[in-house]
Amino acid sequence: MPKEVTDVICPFCGTLCDDLIVTVSDDNKTILGVKNACAIGAEKFNHQRMPGRVKRPRMRQADGSYKEITYDEAIDWTAKMLVKSRKTLMYGWASTSCQAMSIGHDIAEKVGAIVDNCATVCHGSSLIAIEDVGVPSCTLGEVKNRADRVIFWGCNPAHAHPRHMSRYSIFPRGFFTVKGHKGRKIYCVDCRYTDTAKCADEFIQIQQGFDYELLDALRTAARGEALPDTVGGVPKEKIYEIAEDLKNARFGVIFFGMGLTHTMGRNHNIDIAINLTRDLNDYTKFAIMAMRGHWNVTGSGQVLGWQYGFPYAVDLSRRDQARHQTGETTSVDLLNRNEVEACFYIATDPGAHFPVNAMISSSRKPTVTVDPHINCTTEISDIHIPVALVGVEVGGCAYRMDNVPIETRKVVDPPEGVLTDEELLTKINQRVDELLAQGGA
Amino acid sequence: MSEYIIKNGRVFDPVQGIKGDKKDIFVRDDKIVDSVGSGAKIIDARDKTVMAGAIEVHAHVAGPKVNAGRWYRPEDKHFDSHKTAGITRIEGGKSIPTVFKTGYEYARMGFTFAMEAAMPPLYARHVHEEIHDTPIIDEAALPVFGNNWFILEYLKNQEIENTAAYIAWILNQTKGYGVKVVNPGGTEAWAWGLNCLSIHDPVPYFDITPAEIITGLMAANEYLGLPHSMHLHQNNLGNPGNYTTTLESLKLAEGVKAKNNFGREQVLHSTHLQFHSYKGTNWGDFESGAKEVMDYVNRQKNLTIDTGNVTLDETTTMTADGPFEHHLHGLNHLKWFNVDVELETAAGVVPFIYDPNNAVFASQWAVGLEIALYANDPMRCFITTDHPNAGPFTRYPRVYSWLMSKKVRDERLNTFKKADKVISATTLANSTARSRSMSWQP
Structure with a gap:
């Protein structure tokens, strides 16, 4: 008899939906169906039984083909690479558990590596802004229970965080928001009419690259100061109207995404959005939140935070001190400058997201990729080590976009003999210890 | 067997009256x-x-707001962010050290245990993840209860038994060790941008006052007979004239009896009392209210x-008193971090520079x-810096020396740029007022 596992945590995006129901075969080996998940989340579970899944480590041969090797061989090769390299980039971490990260950091400290996560090409600019000006924020539950003004700025949850709107930000009825959608006013600020814009009460089409100016104008309008006739294509009357409406909110929130972090101005866009939020707290209650995308990237920032005091791009190569400097210790810059001697990628696919030049640089270095899937990065790696899917085949702690930690749930066994991230990293760590005790690789 | x-x-x-004698201590199996x-x-x-x-x-040593800091x-x-010889992990940070440095620094000072003073129930797992990664010392955490929607509802209906049952459930779920209360009612009000500065201000929607919350939680704490008394961060923290709020809050414990079979007599622990013992009406005529407050505590x-x-x-600075951090940010304009959490609490973080040149x-x-x-009974008075709010815990040796030696204390006092103002606003320099209460000092 197939059985249903309830309250399963979705392993896809930063929303970490915790209400999935997964049907599992009698022998605990196959996922038969997924309820409540969005299309992308359901696909993460379907991968579990995908034909052609790699179940043993593979090593690239001189002719470019792959040869299956044992876990022990892969662990030995990886440990030797890490010990030999004077500076290794250990990048990724967003699809694994915090427990695995912790072991990875232990290794990184021993071998003098750089630990970076995908914030480096994502909400890194938000983190820089928060390092500069702080951030007034809240949990998603507060949004659900209190928010009556919601602004989506440069983000498109309809596609990137498909259940965000129904679980937290637009439709749900909460303790103080019994009217649900009807009790909320939804704004969408974007240069394109997105599917999120379709759900909004008001769509503000902004001229591309004028986010900073419009946010600044809203601050100006909130203080009742004079504005030019239009800002970023938005007439001043509209700006005054919005500013007034935001001041009259009971509880407002701004959600922002790559439209702010990766357009002209970058961290300065976030900086002024935070400052607008701060200003609005002089009149009412307002919060702002980054739409963190990749599942547990928030957790990586947290673990790096409590172990080293920085949220990403942590350079441990000096061995006695952790350093963090955007542009200096960030992955893309390190690769572009050819500053690392080896690459260790885990639980994220830089091959699909880094600039081409950075990946060309990476492809010329000894590279190990740890990932359950074949992806762009495994294809330029010397070794690909498959592991169990975190949140599907093994549990572990992950952090939601609002930094709420959630223990994920194992629903099926991993394929026979496939290691988890934690098991693999523990073995690599042990091998590194052995090599260091022998005086190096 | 290890010996x-x-x-x-x-x-x-101190319990056996051994004061620095040269002795050998024998240990078998941790005893x-x-x-x-x-x-x-x-x-x-x-x-x-x-x-x-x-x-x-x-102390605030583990959890979401500490890590935000x-x-x-x-x-x-x-500052001070190098790995020291003989230590296995990199140490970082000064006012908010990393978990590694936290463990090492406490151990260096002879500490073996630290209580994390405010654990938001929703973030309990985060607190425990940091506790897990903290080397050498033991840590535990107090979950916060003073703004919990269920608690407010139960106490409004005067349901002490339900309050106690709910506390027991939360303690079990979050693996907490006691009942912490931060700005009762005020932090819930902060979710709407408001606050409760007196213990009689009504909490929006919930129709209850901070005084009722404090009284009810004390009763529930004794109903359960928990190892610790209720641990209170009072309303109106950090404002001139707040000592009256403090005295009013402390008076709520009058007549309340501890109920347990292991000898705990106190029913209320009032934390970081320094921040709650101010006279005056503004920062200009600010004065110490320590004597008034401690006279009451001694009785x-x-x-x-x-x-x-x-x-x-x-x-x-970091506290689950969200409205206070917003207020502080308004005073020093340094970067403000705030997180409102559903059901209970809102934490704030603001860097702060206690400039000795400032009166x-x-x-x-x-x-x-x-x-x-002023404390007559040292067993009822604990030294803290409310780490990192009033200062980092690594400064304990300095605090001890200021307390133990009038000479060291006066040296510091007399080198303040505005020493005259400090001396007139406080009674610290007035040693005759001090002699009796200092009798327990070595």
């Missing part, structure tokens, strides 16, 4: 015994102090307190010392 001898150390044990076998491992403690591990009763203040790593045997000593450092900060330094010096 060892701690040899040649100077042993201190002190009269003698051990000849194969015991010998630890040479020559010229060292041997004492029971010190206990930190109130860590990662949003890269500048805090500019009421069912109260315990900790000091919250200002150490005059650059530090990072108010220097007076706060004096108020903290006065609190401890």
Whole structure:
């Protein structure tokens, strides 16, 4: 008899939906169906039984083909690479558990590596802004229970965080928001009419690259100061109207995404959005939140935070001190400058997201990729080590976009003999210890 | 069986009246015994102090707001952030050290335990993840209850039994160790941008007052007979004139009796009392209210307190008193971090520089010392810096020396740029007022 596992945590995006129901075969080996998940989340579970899944480590041969090797061989090769390299980039971490990260950091400290996560090409600019000006924020539950003004700025949850709107930000009825959608006013600020814009009460089409100016104008309008006739294509009357409406909110929130972090101005866009939020707290209650995308990237920032005091791009190569400097210790810059001697990628696919030049640089270095899937990065790696899917085949702690930690749930066994991230990293760590005790690789 | 001898150390044990005698301590299987076998491992403690591990009763050392302080203040790593010889992990940060540094620094000072003073139930797992990664010392955490929707609802209906049952459930779920209350009602009001500055301000929607919350939680705490008394961060923290709010809150414990079979007598622990003992009407006519507050505490045997000593450092303030941090940000305009959490709590973080040249900060330094010096019963008064709010815990040696030596204290006091103002606003320099209450000092 197939059985249903309830309250399963979705392993896809930063929303970490915790209400999935997964049907599992009698022998605990196959996922038969997924309820409540969005299309992308359901696909993460379907991968579990995908034909052609790699179940043993593979090593690239001189002719470019792959040869299956044992876990022990892969662990030995990886440990030797890490010990030999004077500076290794250990990048990724967003699809694994915090427990695995912790072991990875232990290794990184021993071998003098750089630990970076995908914030480096994502909400890194938000983190820089928060390092500069702080951030007034809240949990998603507060949004659900209190928010009556919601602004989506440069983000498109309809596609990137498909259940965000129904679980937290637009439709749900909460303790103080019994009217649900009807009790909320939804704004969408974007240069394109997105599917999120379709759900909004008001769509503000902004001229591309004028986010900073419009946010600044809203601050100006909130203080009742004079504005030019239009800002970023938005007439001043509209700006005054919005500013007034935001001041009259009971509880407002701004959600922002790559439209702010990766357009002209970058961290300065976030900086002024935070400052607008701060200003609005002089009149009412307002919060702002980054739409963190990749599942547990928030957790990586947290673990790096409590172990080293920085949220990403942590350079441990000096061995006695952790350093963090955007542009200096960030992955893309390190690769572009050819500053690392080896690459260790885990639980994220830089091959699909880094600039081409950075990946060309990476492809010329000894590279190990740890990932359950074949992806762009495994294809330029010397070794690909498959592991169990975190949140599907093994549990572990992950952090939601609002930094709420959630223990994920194992629903099926991993394929026979496939290691988890934690098991693999523990073995690599042990091998590194052995090599260091022998005086190096 | 593991045995060892701690040899040649100077042993201190206030309970047995041992004051620095040279003694050998025999240990078998983690217990002190009269003698051990000849194969015991010998630890040479020559010229060292041997004492029971010190206990930190109130510090912010693990959890979401502590970590926010860590990662949003890269500048805090500019100080003292190197790995020291003999240590296995990199140490970082000064006012908000990383978990590794937290464990090492406490251990260096002879501490073996620290209580994380505010665990938001929703973030309990985060707190425990950090506790797990903290080396050497033990840590536990107090979940916060003073703004919990269920608690507010139960207490409005005067359902003490339900309140107690709910507390028991939360303690079990979050693996918490006691009932912490931060700005009761005020933090819930902050979710709408408001606050409860007096204990009679109604909490929006919930139709209950901070006084009723404090009284009800004390009753529920005793109903359960928990190991610790209720641990209270009072309303109106950090404002001139707040000592009246403090006295009013403390009076709620009058007549309340501890109910347990292990000898705990106190029913209310009032934390970082320094921040709650101010007279005056503004920062211009700010004065110490330590004497008034401590006179009351000395009379009421069912109260315990900790000091919250200002150490005059650059530090990072952080509290589940969200509205206070917003207020503080309005005063110093440094970067403001805030997280409102559903059901219970809203934490804020703001960097803070206690400049000794500023008369108010220097007076706060004096108020903290006065609190401890006025205490007649040292067993009811704990030294804290409310780490990192009034200063980093690594400054304890300085705090101890200010408390133990009038000479050291006066040296500091007289080198303040505005020493005259500090002396007139506080009673610290007035040593005659001090002599009786200082009688317990060595």
